[in-house]
Every structure is written in C-alpha cells, then in structure tokens.
Amino acid sequence: MPFFHTVGWKQKSHGFESVFPAEIGKGRKMIKYILRRILYMLLVLFIVTTITFFLMHCIPGDPLTALVQKLPEQTKINYYAKYGLDKPVIEQYLVFLKGIFTEGTLGESIRFPGRQVLDTIQRYAGFSSEIGLVAVLIGFVVGIILGTVSAIKQNRLPDKIISIIAILGISLPVFLLASLFQYLFTVKWPLFPTLGWGTPAHKILPILCMSFSPLATYTRYMRSSVLDVINQDYITMAEAKGMSFSQVVRRHVLRNSILPSLTILGPNIADVFTGSFVIESIFAIPGLGSYYITAVNDRDFPMIIGCAMFYTGIYILSLLLVDILYVIIDPRIRLTGDSN
Amino acid sequence: MKKVFAALICLVMLMAAVGAMAATQEITVFRQNEPTTLDRVAATIDEAGKFILWDTSEPLFRIINGATELSGAESYTYDEDTMTYTFVIRDNYWEDGVKVTAQDYLYSFQSMVDPSNAYGYISDIYCIENAEAIYAGQMDVAELGVTAPDEKTLVIKLNEVTPAFLEVVPLYPQRKDFVEAKGDAYGNDVDNFLSCGPFKLTGWDHNSMLTLVKNDKYWDADNVKLEKVNVLISNDNNARYSAMLNGTLDYWETNDPDYIAHFESDAGFTCVDLYTPTLTFVLFNGQDELLKNTKIRQALSLAINREFFVEAMYKSVYPPAYGLTSSAIGINGVALRDVAPEPVKVLAESVPDPRALFIEGLNELGMDPDPSKVTVKFSISSGATTDDTIALYQAMWGEILGINVEADVSEWASFWTDCKAGDFQIGTLAWSGEVDISFLFNLFLTDSAQMPCFTYSEEFDELVKSANKSIDAQERLDKYAQAEKIMMADLAAIAPVCYRVNKAVLRSNIKGWDYNVFSTAGHRYVYVED
Numbered sequence: 001m002p003f004f005h006t007v008g009w010k011q012k013s014h015g016f017e018s019v020f021p022a023e024i025g026k027g028r029k030m031i032k033y034i035l036r037r038i039l040y041m042l043l044v045l046f047i048v049t050t051i052t053f054f055l056m057h058c059i060p061g062d063p064l065t066a067l068v069q070k071l072p073e074q075t076k077i078n079y080y081a082k083y084g085l086d087k088p089v090i091e092q093y094l095v096f097l098k099g100i101f102t103e104g105t106l107g108e109s110i111r112f113p114g115r116q117v118l119d120t121i122q123r124y125a126g127f128s129s130e131i132g133l134v135a136v137l138i139g140f141v142v143g144i145i146l147g148t149v150s151a152i153k154q155n156r157l158p159d160k161i162i163s164i165i166a167i168l169g170i171s172l173p174v175f176l177l178a179s180l181f182q183y184l185f186t187v188k189w190p191l192f193p194t195l196g197w198g199t200p201a202h203k204i205l206p207i208l209c210m211s212f213s214p215l216a217t218y219t220r221y222m223r224s225s226v227l228d229v230i231n232q233d234y235i236t237m238a239e240a241k242g243m244s245f246s247q248v249v250r251r252h253v254l255r256n257s258i259l260p261s262l263t264i265l266g267p268n269i270a271d272v273f274t275g276s277f278v279i280e281s282i283f284a285i286p287g288l289g290s291y292y293i294t295a296v297n298d299r300d301f302p303m304i305i306g307c308a309m310f311y312t313g314i315y316i317l318s319l320l321l322v323d324i325l326y327v328i329i330d331p332r333i334r335l336t337g338d339s340n
Numbered sequence: 341m342k343k344v345f346a347a348l349i350c351l352v353m354l355m356a357a358v359g360a361m362a363a364t365q366e367i368t369v370f371r372q373n374e375p376t377t378l379d380r381v382a383a384t385i386d387e388a389g390k391f392i393l394w395d396t397s398e399p400l401f402r403i404i405n406g407a408t409e410l411s412g413a414e415s416y417t418y419d420e421d422t423m424t425y426t427f428v429i430r431d432n433y434w435e436d437g438v439k440v441t442a443q444d445y446l447y448s449f450q451s452m453v454d455p456s457n458a459y460g461y462i463s464d465i466y467c468i469e470n471a472e473a474i475y476a477g478q479m480d481v482a483e484l485g486v487t488a489p490d491e492k493t494l495v496i497k498l499n500e501v502t503p504a505f506l507e508v509v510p511l512y513p514q515r516k517d518f519v520e521a522k523g524d525a526y527g528n529d530v531d532n533f534l535s536c537g538p539f540k541l542t543g544w545d546h547n548s549m550l551t552l553v554k555n556d557k558y559w560d561a562d563n564v565k566l567e568k569v570n571v572l573i574s575n576d577n578n579a580r581y582s583a584m585l586n587g588t589l590d591y592w593e594t595n596d597p598d599y600i601a602h603f604e605s606d607a608g609f610t611c612v613d614l615y616t617p618t619l620t621f622v623l624f625n626g627q628d629e630l631l632k633n634t635k636i637r638q639a640l641s642l643a644i645n646r647e648f649f650v651e652a653m654y655k656s657v658y659p660p661a662y663g664l665t666s667s668a669i670g671i672n673g674v675a676l677r678d679v680a681p682e683p684v685k686v687l688a689e690s691v692p693d694p695r696a697l698f699i700e701g702l703n704e705l706g707m708d709p710d711p712s713k714v715t716v717k718f719s720i721s722s723g724a725t726t727d728d729t730i731a732l733y734q735a736m737w738g739e740i741l742g743i744n745v746e747a748d749v750s751e752w753a754s755f756w757t758d759c760k761a762g763d764f765q766i767g768t769l770a771w772s773g774e775v776d777i778s779f780l781f782n783l784f785l786t787d788s789a790q791m792p793c794f795t796y797s798e799e800f801d802e803l804v805k806s807a808n809k810s811i812d813a814q815e816r817l818d819k820y821a822q823a824e825k826i827m828m829a830d831l832a833a834i835a836p837v838c839y840r841v842n843k844a845v846l847r848s849n850i851k852g853w854d855y856n857v858f859s860t861a862g863h864r865y866v867y868v869e870d
C-alpha cells in the first residue's frame with residue numbers, strides 16, 4: 001500500500017532529547033508533503049475509478065432489469081441507445097473520462113433521470129456528514145475519555161461499567177440499537193420524532209445510534225494503549241518530578257496513547273458516508289448512504305462510479321488528515337522527506 | 341448546568357409535541373423508496389412515482405374501488421367497433437393557472453412512444469395504432485393513433501379491441517412548454533414539476549419525505565377534504581411500527597402476523613385485508629409420465645389441505661386459494677370471485693376421497709396401484725420458508741395420498757430455467773396478476789408458452805381469446821369463469837394454494853380509503869373524521 005502509508009516513523013528513543021516543533025522551514029516542507037500526497041491521491045482516485053468502472057460492467061444486469069419485469073425487446077434497444085450502454089465498454093469509459101475532463105461532470109443518474117451525480121453528492125453528502133461526523137466526533141471524544149478513565153481505574157467499578165458499555169457498543173448491531181431507541185424514545189417516552197428530517201430533534205437519535213459503535217471502539221483502543229503508557233518509565237519520572245496526576249495524564253499519557261485511536265479515525269470518517277445507510281433508511285434521513293446503496297442494487301452506473309470516487313477521495317483525505325494530526329500530537333513523528 | 345439540561349429537555353419535548361399535534365385534515369403515509377422521478381413517461385418511472393402522480397396529476401380515468409371512473413375526462417364515446425375513443429377533456433387547471441388541454445394528454449402519449457425516451461412500460465400502449473412501429477423507430481411520432489382536434493377533444497385509435505384499455509393505458513397529461521423548459525430535470529424536484537391533480541407537490545426532501553398540499557385549482561377541489569398529505573420514505577418495518585404507535589404515521593401495510601395481532605386488538609386502528617393479485621400455486625408438469633394423467637393431478641391438488649397450509653405457514657394472514665384470481669382481480673368493480681365459485685372447491689365436493697382418485701389414475705396409467713410405491717420430485721426455489729414448505733407438502737401428500745415426496749431445492753434462476761425446459765415434476769411458485777384480468781389467463785394459452793404446465797386445452801384457449809376481445813363485461817366474466825374451471829379443476833393444470841394478502845393498518849378516524857390494490861384514486865376521497 002505505497003500510497004496510503006507514506007508516513008515514516010522516525011522514532012527517537014524516549015528520553016530527554018528536546019524536540020522543537022517549530023523548526024525553520026518545517027511549514028514549507030509540510031506544504032510540499034501535502035501537495036505530493038494530493039498528487040498521489042489523484043493517481044489513486046484515477047486507478048480506483050478505472051477499476052470500479054470495468055468491474056461494474058462485469059456484473060450482470062443493468063438499471064432497467066432492476067425496474068421492469070416484462071420488457072419488450074424494443075425497450076432495451078431504445079434504452080441502451082439513450083444512455084450509451086449499447087457501445088463497447090471501452091468507448092463508454094472514454095466518454096466518461098471525456099465528461100470529467102472537458103465538462104467536469106460525472107454524468108446523470110440512470111435510475112433517477114435528470115439528477116446530476118455531482119449535484120446529488122454535493123447536496124446529500126452534507127446531510128450524511130451532519131449526522132455522521134458529529135457521531136464520530138462524539139464517539140471519539142467520549143471514547144477517549146471513557147477509555148482513559150477505564151485504564152486509570154483498572155479493574156475497579158468504573159472500569160467494569162465502561163467495559164460493559166464498550167462490549168455492548170461493539171456487539172450490538174446498529175439497526176437493533178436504532179429500533180430499540182426508536183421504541184424507547186419515540187413510543188414509550190415520546191421525546192423525539194421517529195422519522196424524517198428538518199428539526200434538530202430529528203438528528204439526536206440517529207447521532208446517538210451512530211456514535212455508539214465508534215465510542216466503544218475508541219474506548220477499547222484507548223484503554224489498552226493508556227494501560228501500556230502508564231507503565232512506562234517516563235510516566236514514573238514525570239510523577240517523580242512532582243507533576244500532579246492530572247498534569248501527567250494530560251501532558252504525557254493522553255498524547256502518547258492517542259495514536260492508535262487516531263489511526264482508526266480516518267477510516268471511521270470515511271465510513272460516515274457509506275456506513276450511514278442503515279441509520280439513514282431507518283430514520284428516513286435524506287443522506288448519501290441511501291443513494292450509494294440503491295445505486296449499487298439498481299446498477300445505476302454513473303451514480304455508482306460517482307459515489308465510489310467520492311468515497312475514495314474522502315478516505316484518502318482522511319488518511320492524510322490523520323497523518324498530519326500525528327505530527328501535531330506526537331512531534332517525534334516525522335513526515336517522510338522531512339529530514340533529508 | 342441543571343437549568344440548561346432542564347431547558348433542553350423541555351425544548352425537545354416541545355418540538356416532539358408540535359410534531360405530534362397534526363392539523364385535522366392532514367395524514368402521513370409512507371412509501372418504501374424514493375420515487376425515481378415524477379415524469380410519467382420516463383424509462384424508470386417506478387411504483388412510488390406513480391403513487392405520487394395519482395395525487396398530483398389528473399388521468400382521464402381513475403380506478404376507484406376497482407371500477408374505472410371519469411376523472412380528467414368529462415365524458416367519452418366510442419364508435420361501433422370500439423376501436424376509436426373520443427374523450428371530452430374537463431375544465432381543469434395546472435397549479436400555475438394554465439388550462440389543461442387535450443394537447444397536454446396528446447404530448448404525453450407522443451413522449452411515451454418516442455424511442456429516445458425509452459419508456460419502460462411501452463407494451464401497455466401497444467394497443468394504440470402505430471405505437472409499436474413508432475417506438476421501434478420505423479414511423480414518425482405524428483402517425484400515432486392519438487390526435488387532439490381541439491383543446492377539449494382527444495381521439496385515440498386502437499389496433500384491436502382492448503377491453504382493459506382504460507385501465508391499462510396511462511392517461512396522464514404533461515405540459516409541453518414546461519417539460520421542454522426543464523429538459524431531463526423534469527419531474528425530479530419540486531421546482532421541476534407541475535401538478536394538476538387534487539394535490540400539489542410543495543416539498544421533497546429526497547429519501548426522506550414528500551409533502552402534498554391540497555390544490556385549490558383542481559376542478560373537484562370542493563370534494564377534496566384533506567389539506568395535506570405527507571409521504572415518508574421509510575423501508576424499515578420496526579421504524580414504521582414505532583411511527584404507527586406514536587402517531588407519526590397514519591397508514592401502514594404489513595403481512596407480519598405479530599404486528600397485525602397487535603393492531604387488530606387496538607380500537608385506535610382499522611385493519612383491512614388488502615388483496616394482491618398474487619397467487620401461490622403448485623405447478624404440475626403435464627408431460628411427465630405420472631402427471632400427464634388428469635386424475636393424478638386432481639388428486640394431488642385436492643390432497644393439499646390449504647386451510648392447514650396457510651395456518652401453518654402464514655398464521656392465516658394469507659387466505660387459501662381454490663381458484664386462479666384473488667378478490668383483487670375483476671372487471672369494472674366486479675371481482676371474478678364475486679360471481680364465480682372457486683373451481684377447486686367445487687371439485688372437492690364431488691371427490692370425497694383423493695386417494696381413491698389417485699389410485700384410479702394409477703390404474704389408468706397401467707402403473708402399480710399402490711401409492712406408497714410412488715415418489716414424486718418436488719422442486720422449489722430456495723428462500724426463507726423453503727424447508728417449512730417442503731415439510732408441509734411431504735406431510736399432506738404423504739398422509740392423504742400415501743405417496744413419497746422428494747425435495748429438490750435450487751436458486752430461483754435455475755429453478756425457473758428447469759421448469760421452462762420441462763425438466764421437473766412438481767414445482768411451487770407464486771405469480772402476480774395485473775389490473776387487466778386477462779393477464780393471468782394468457783399465461784396458460786397453448787401458444788403463449790409462458791407457464792410451463794404443459795397441460796393445454798383448445799376450449800380454454802377459445803374461451804380466453806374471445807373473452808379478451810369482448811367488451812361486454814358480463815360475457816367476459818362468464819367466459820373467464822368457465823376457462824378458470826377448465827384449467828384449475830377439470831384439467832388441474834396447476835393447483836392454486838393461497839392468495840397473498842397484506843393488512844392495511846389505518847388509524848380508525850381516517851375514512852374514505854380505497855383498499856383495492858389497483859386503485860389510482862390516491863387520497864382524493866380520504867378524510868379525517870372528527
């Protein structure tokens with residue numbers, strides 16, 4: 001995976017070597033690095049798109065077979081002609097590329113006539129992220145806190161309670177949780193609306209449901225890495241220096257133990273746009289998830305490729321974001337090319 | 341902190357309360373998926389799109405309680421040979437105040453046959469003169485058998501007598517200037533759509549909700565009582581169940597016995613059987629050594645204890661079937677079931693002992709008359725209920741006829757390929773009928789080769805073909821009833837087992853609902869009772 005992991009771990013031994021984050025020229029190097037990564041990203045995007053395009057045409061079926069049962073042969077002919085599906089795949093691919101480079105368009109949905117793929121993504125990705133990003137953020141922050149508490153209070157009551165929450169969060173499927181929440185908070189105690197979109201109240205239940213699983217994951221990761229860190233010599237050293245416990249946790253423990261959680265933050269952010277499908281369909285949220293899944297089911301070729309490109313882009317971007325966060329949080333980490 | 345928290349809770353409750361406090365004449369229904377488009381002539385128009393169009397557009401005719409009724413047309417006449425229909429268009433207006441004209445209906449027909457539109461349900465309108473040739477690109481659109489001599493008159497010429505013409509052909513208007521101005525985007529959003537029906541589209545949160553508000557410009561607006569219809573897009577059963585319980589949703593369809601039991605015991609809800617045109621049946625291979633004998637097939641059919649079967653499989657939500665058509669299917673509001681007894685029931689009365697009939701059949705074939713030496717192969721496509729189905733047939737045929745049943749399970753595609761090739765003995769499957777009663781009957785015509793029962797009858801063919809061409813409703817019903825008796829009882833080409841029925845669950849203060857599965861009334865006559 002040469003494109004995804006270009007971060008070089010140049011770790012110095014733990015000790016007293018002082019590290020000055022603001023080295024001269026570092027900012028410029030960072031920009032150069034980011035630019036290079038973006039260049040790679042475009043390359044990856046191109047490759048993924050190409051592979052998706054051809055794979056997609058290998059699957060039997062087309063958008064029409066998903067819809068109409070009794071088809072006169074003539075419909076197929078007219079239909080293929082209308083969407084250019086009668087041409088060889090290579091030619092369709094070239095037309096698709098031409099669309100991107102000359103008109104900046106990803107084409108029009110076949111299943112939903114008149115909806116531009118690009119517009120659709122722009123419009124509905126926002127709804128998904130309103131739920132998803134907040135959920136991941138809540139999951140991350142709360143997970144970090146719970147995980148830390150759990151590790152510090154290892155084997156004591158808080159640890160046990162938090163462990164139960166974490167295990168539930170990992171093992172409970174999201175649709176079950178959603179149905180449960182819906183029953184409890186919209187029927188039993190009607191605090192929130194059941195279905196739909198529009199008011200802030202509509203967002204609370206979906207966000208709660210979606211944050212539960214990331215919360216559990218981060219808690220588990222954080223707990224184990226905090227346990228790892230608090231047994232290190234430099235923590236004992238810091239305590240010996242007379243730092244207060246909370247200072248030790250904030251300055252040394254958190255910084256050193258947050259990296260594993262950061263690593264999964266990237267994929268988690270990307271999942272917001274595809275993994276939200278279940279929640280979106282249960283709560284009738286107009287997000288992108290439903291578009292992506294129905295596009296695949298209905299063989300809506302332009303929509304599939306558009307969503308795949310979007311997803312790939314978000315995924316790579318979030319990896320880049322995480323890599324940059326690494327450097328900010330742990331100055332021992334250098335980006336490749338930094339030190340030459 | 342506590343205060344903030346308390347305030348937040350109050351706010352949330354307030355919002356929920358506002359949501360629950362529905363205006364009197366407002367209902368919320370659902371669709372499983374987002375309409376692909378509201379362009380009635382688009383290639384991919386789907387059921388959800390059609391559903392919205394019943395409310396937002398005005399077809400010449402609507403199917404109300406199973407019968408066709410004048411809607412966008414004020415009156416109509418047809419000539420002697422019933423091949424030319426002349427419609428007088430009603431004075432109705434688009435939501436922007438422009439009059440709906442015959443040209444608007446004409447334009448929609450022209451779009452349907454335009455090859456570049458690739459309209460999917462084109463075979464529905466092949467009965468219109470030259471439609472097929474134009475769609476195949478062999479003729480110009482101008483030669484279509486639909487004309488609009490003036491703005492109040494629409495003339496449609498048919499190729500052949502088509503009794504179900506008014507039910508089958510989509511007779512919706514589209515305004516040329518508007519459609520052309522919007523191009524491909526027509527029908528994909530609120531701003532790109534123009535209503536002329538009882539309601540107008542005022543909001544569309546894609547994949548979430550559509551909002552329809554009463555259209556004051558509608559010609560029959562005085563009789564439209566609902567002010568607002570919300571259509572939620574929801575395809576999760578549990579979510580809909582919760583939404584029904586807390587008042588978000590006013591209408592639901594389900595076939596899950598547990599949910600139905602709950603709603604039936606609650607006075608706040610009305611539960612009504614919603615007959616679908618789908619029939620589950622057992623298919624006999626009439627070419628088979630054993631099954632070519634009519635008595636064998638009849639005995640097998642009679643040995644199916646249908647009451648027991650639906651009870652065991654579907655907790656009796658689905659009713660047992662003894663004929664080809666369910667109560668959903670009929671002609672002009674009269675179901676075939678209302679006028680003709682179910683043939684297999686009649687047959688059962690004359691045959692007290694299916695086992696004796698089976699042995700008679702074995703004797704006729706010159707086979708060993710001991711049923712316990714007979715083994716039949718029972719083919720079925722794999723699904724959630726496959727194992728239960730096999731066990732039930734093994735029990736029923738084993739117990740009543742004393743024969744052995746061997747199961748053959750495969751995926752639907754290969755199951756159906758085998759059936760079509762005649763490479764099976766007995767199979768079970770379900771088939772869905774259409775609004776046109778002839779659809780299910782045509783499956784069994786000798787020359788259609790659509791249903792591989794390999795048991796054919798000239799008498800049946802004659803009856804069905806002449807019924808298909810008659811416009812006398814009574815005569816048609818009689819002929820279809822006779823034809824049904826031949827295929828289901830006299831020949832027992834297939835053994836009907838059960839009809840599919842969903843339960844419509846409706847809040848009990850909502851009235852005027854049309855429970856016919858083919859209804860195109862929309863919510864025009866629905867109202868909320870105080």
